[in-house]
Amino acid sequence: MKNTALITGASSGIGRELARIHATRGRDTILVARREERLQALADELRGEHGVESEILACDLADAAARRGLIEEIERRGIAIDYLINNAGFGGHGPFSERPWESDLAMIQVNVLAVAELTRAFLPAMLERGAGRILHVASTAGFLPGPLQATYYASKAYVVSFGQAVAEEIRGSGVTITTLCPGFTETEFVARADLADLRMLEGRSGPGPRPVAEHGYRAMERGKTLTIHGLGNRILIEGATRVLPRGVLLPLSHQSMKKKSAG
Numbered sequence: 001m002k003n004t005a006l007i008t009g010a011s012s013g014i015g016r017e018l019a020r021i022h023a024t025r026g027r028d029t030i031l032v033a034r035r036e037e038r039l040q041a042l043a044d045e046l047r048g049e050h051g052v053e054s055e056i057l058a059c060d061l062a063d064a065a066a067r068r069g070l071i072e073e074i075e076r077r078g079i080a081i082d083y084l085i086n087n088a089g090f091g092g093h094g095p096f097s098e099r100p101w102e103s104d105l106a107m108i109q110v111n112v113l114a115v116a117e118l119t120r121a122f123l124p125a126m127l128e129r130g131a132g133r134i135l136h137v138a139s140t141a142g143f144l145p146g147p148l149q150a151t152y153y154a155s156k157a158y159v160v161s162f163g164q165a166v167a168e169e170i171r172g173s174g175v176t177i178t179t180l181c182p183g184f185t186e187t188e189f190v191a192r193a194d195l196a197d198l199r200m201l202e203g204r205s206g207p208g209p210r211p212v213a214e215h216g217y218r219a220m221e222r223g224k225t226l227t228i229h230g231l232g233n234r235i236l237i238e239g240a241t242r243v244l245p246r247g248v249l250l251p252l253s254h255q256s257m258k259k260k261s262a263g
């Protein structure tokens, strides 16, 4: 394989588009997610349309043993990872004290631990080669606390901080780390996280996954450290979250996270 990207969460949304963009450059992919048949369909599409190599490795990233198995399988096959795209992630709604702990634990495993573990696994070899690109898909949620989505927002704050810190550690090495922060994007994410009824999404439509993926992929190719997708999101994050005191921001964030059906 050549110019190989390991892409997590490639079975739908932003991750699937990142895989397609990577393949249009004539580059190979290893596609990771749980839904194997979707990965297989995408791998067939990438091979057929772009003549690239595409392997699938079905893996539940919430499972520590499965994550180790994924890393060992790539080492066993002797595949060099030139691009690591940590995109898999999911959210969930409700007061922290009432949410199923298993669900929040899995969220931390996928959104936080998998990002750190895969980076730790593949970054050293990139540094030895003096070349490589890492892209983390975080979120605008990483810039403020999210009452009613406490674990999700905190998980993305980890990625925003972690991505920038390690990017700084390796500056000048030939390897770069880019952290992409999308705002609301039309994928399966909202329905799967039970967010469709949120006040903050009332009357709003977001971009599809393709422009978000293109924005992130370009930023990764340029080696940019942090990028927020969309002018409105940039204004919100660089304006509101920096200017408003926490005492004002937190109740506003809480209100926006409530469901319309909750009155």
Ligand SMILES: NC(=O)c1ccc[n+]([C@@H]2O[C@H](COP(=O)([O-])OP(=O)(O)OC[C@H]3O[C@@H](n4cnc5c(N)ncnc54)[C@H](OP(=O)(O)O)[C@@H]3O)[C@@H](O)[C@H]2O)c1
Pocket (backbone or CB within 6 Å): 008, 009, 010, 011, 012, 013, 014, 015, 032, 033, 034, 035, 036, 059, 060, 061, 062, 087, 088, 089, 090, 091, 110, 137, 138, 139, 140, 181, 182, 183, 184, 185, 186, 187, 188, 189, 190, 192, 209
């Ligand atoms: N959509 C938004 O509004 C939005 C906004 C900001 C940031 N983001 C972030 O963007 C990233 C991609 O999300 P998306 O919007 O494209 O959502 P999506 O369409 O729901 O895709 C999520 C991907 O993550 C994978 N995934 C989830 N849990 C997994 C697990 N346990 N093991 C392995 N893979 C798992 C899913 O695959 P399987 O289910 O097949 O395993 C799927 O491929 C996420 O990190 C999300 O937090 C999304």
